[in-house]
Amino acid sequence: xxxxxxxxxxxxxxxxxxxxxxxxxxxxxxxxxxxxxxxxxxxxxxxxxxxxxxxxxxxxxxxxxxxxxxxxxxxxxxxxxxxxxxxxxxxxxxxxxxxxxxxxxxxxxxxxxxxxxxxxxxxxxxxxxxxxxxxxxxxxxxxxxxxxxxxxxxxxxxxxxxxxxxxxxxxxxxxxxxxxxxxxxxxxxxxxxxxxxxxxxxxxxxxxxxxxxxxxxxxxxxxxxxxxxxxxxxxxxxxxxxxxxxxxxxxxxxxxxxxxxxxxxxxxxxxxxxxxxxxxxxxxxxxxxxxxxxxxxxxxxxxxxxxxxxxxxxxxxxxxxxxxxxxxxxxxxxxxxxxxxxxxxxxxxxxxxxxxxxxxx
Numbered sequence: 001x002x003x004x005x006x007x008x009x010x011x012x013x014x015x016x017x018x019x020x021x022x023x024x025x026x027x028x029x030x031x032x033x034x035x036x037x038x039x040x041x042x043x044x045x046x047x048x049x050x051x052x053x054x055x056x057x058x059x060x061x062x063x064x065x066x067x068x069x070x071x072x073x074x075x076x077x078x079x080x081x082x083x084x085x086x087x088x089x090x091x092x093x094x095x096x097x098x099x100x101x102x103x104x105x106x107x108x109x110x111x112x113x114x115x116x117x118x119x120x121x122x123x124x125x126x127x128x129x130x131x132x133x134x135x136x137x138x139x140x141x142x143x144x145x146x147x148x149x150x151x152x153x154x155x156x157x158x159x160x161x162x163x164x165x166x167x168x169x170x171x172x173x174x175x176x177x178x179x180x181x182x183x184x185x186x187x188x189x190x191x192x193x194x195x196x197x198x199x200x201x202x203x204x205x206x207x208x209x210x211x212x213x214x215x216x217x218x219x220x221x222x223x224x225x226x227x228x229x230x231x232x233x234x235x236x237x238x239x240x241x242x243x244x245x246x247x248x249x250x251x252x253x254x255x256x257x258x259x260x261x262x263x264x265x266x267x268x269x270x271x272x273x274x275x276x277x278x279x280x281x282x283x284x285x286x287x288x289x290x291x292x293x294x295x296x297x298x299x300x301x302x303x304x305x306x307x308x309x310x311x312x313x314x315x316x317x318x319x320x321x322x323x324x325x326x327x328x329x330x331x332x333x334x335x336x337x338x339x340x341x342x343x344x345x346x347x348x349x350x351x352x353x354x355x356x357x358x359x360x361x
Contacts, residue, residue, distance in 0.1 A: 025070045032066055057106050061099035068096045094155040101151025105144050112140040130204040134221055137205065138198035141223050142191075193240035194223035203243050203250060208258075208317040210249035211236060251317050259293055260320040262310035262328050265302075270335065270342040272296060272308065278334050279310065279327070288323035290315045305344030 036059065043051040071092055116136055119129040203209060203226065207218045211228055214236055220227035226243060228236040242248075251258055276296045283289045293313035300307035312327060314320035335342050 021070075025067065028066055028070050029063070032062065036062075053110065057103060061103050064092070064095050064099045068092050090158065093158050097151055097155040097158070101147060101155075104147050104151070108140065108143050108147065112136050130206050131201060134201060134204040135198045137221055138194055138223060142195065145191075145223065191223045193244055194221070196244060197221060197226075197240055202253075204252075207253070208251040210251070211238065211242075256316045257290065257292070257313065258317050258320050259311055259313045260324045262312070262324050262331070264308040264310065264328075264331065264335075265305045265344040266308060266335065266342050267344060268306055270306075270339050272298060274338065275308070275331065275335070279331070282327065282330050283312075286323060286326065288314055288319040288326070290319075302344075 036055070039051075039055055043055055071089055116133060119133055197203065198221075203218050203221070205218055205221060209216060209218060209228060214228070214230050214234075216228040216230040216236060218226065219229040219235070222240070224240055226238050226240055228238065230236055279294060279296060283294055290313055293311055295311040297309050297311070298306050299309040310327065310331070312320065312323055314323050332343075
């Protein structure tokens with residue numbers, strides 16, 4: 001009785017009702033900011049970073065929670081509440097559900113981040129770490145997607161009209177359902193491909209690959225696409241299914257170490273043994289060589305020159321590239337200096353051979 005008299009006598013106008021609620025919420029918000037400031041001051045003085053993270057995590061969702069509690073308390077105090085409060089209450093319920101979903105997603109991200117920090121990615125022999133990191137990245141994306149879908153679905157189900165639409169879509173087998181199913185088929189297939197990549201792992205993060213004729217490293221793996229960082233800093237974006245359906249080269253599938261080749265085309269007069277000795281000398285001072293393989297062989301003999309193949313090993317593909325570039329330069333300089341004129345060339349001596357026209361050379 002007292003509550004009814006209070007409402008009808010003191011707050012007969014909707015404007016007063018809204019003003020009272022706004023004042024009530026502002027007071028609660030001021031108290032919240034005061035408490036938040038005190039908590040931040042306490043967190044700064046502690047050594048752990050967990051309390052700082054929790055404050056950042058709950059800072060904005062707490063505002064919606066306070067608004068929701070304030071609205072519930074305000075509605076409970078007044079029987080003759082305005083119809084507009086029902087709409088505000090429904091919107092607030094949706095935002096509150098989404099806020100809790102945001103908190104869960106952030107907690108999942110922190111969990112995976114802590115697990116990733118335990119992996120020794122910087123180790124040159126990081127095959128096991130890259131394998132675990134690849135699985136974590138894909139399953140993190142899957143977990144976030146599932147959580148987002150669940151909380152968005154729960155939020156939408158609080159609206160009666162949306163709930164009825166969802167039920168009708170689920171129970172109908174008409175043309176609309178067929179169109180939606182066909183449209184979603186490709187997306188679902190890509191998601192399943194991303195999960196299959198995480199399980200079978202034909203590629204891992206930081207793998208060196210040759211894709212579409214480009215040399216690069218796997219930079220990112222998601223549920224639907226893969227990012228390859230090309231050597232010149234370009235990015236090649238490919239669907240996840242590409243690596244399950246198309247052939248490609250993976251230079252670090254089982255281990256990071258790799259061998260590379262250098263080809264030199266020289267005349268038959270060039271002796272090979274001095275080149276072998278010089279190669280051994282320059283490799284000893286090169287940190288990109290891992291000490292496993294060094295070899296020089298004559299792999300082909302053409303009509304006018306012979307082919308020398310230099311085989312070198314390194315701990316990873318990037319070092320092997322730098323090694324081959326440097327060794328190629330040094331070998332060319334050595335041959336030009338010690339055995340000038342030894343590189344393969346076609347000259348006017350061909351004119352003495354029947355059927356050869358020097359004008360065509």
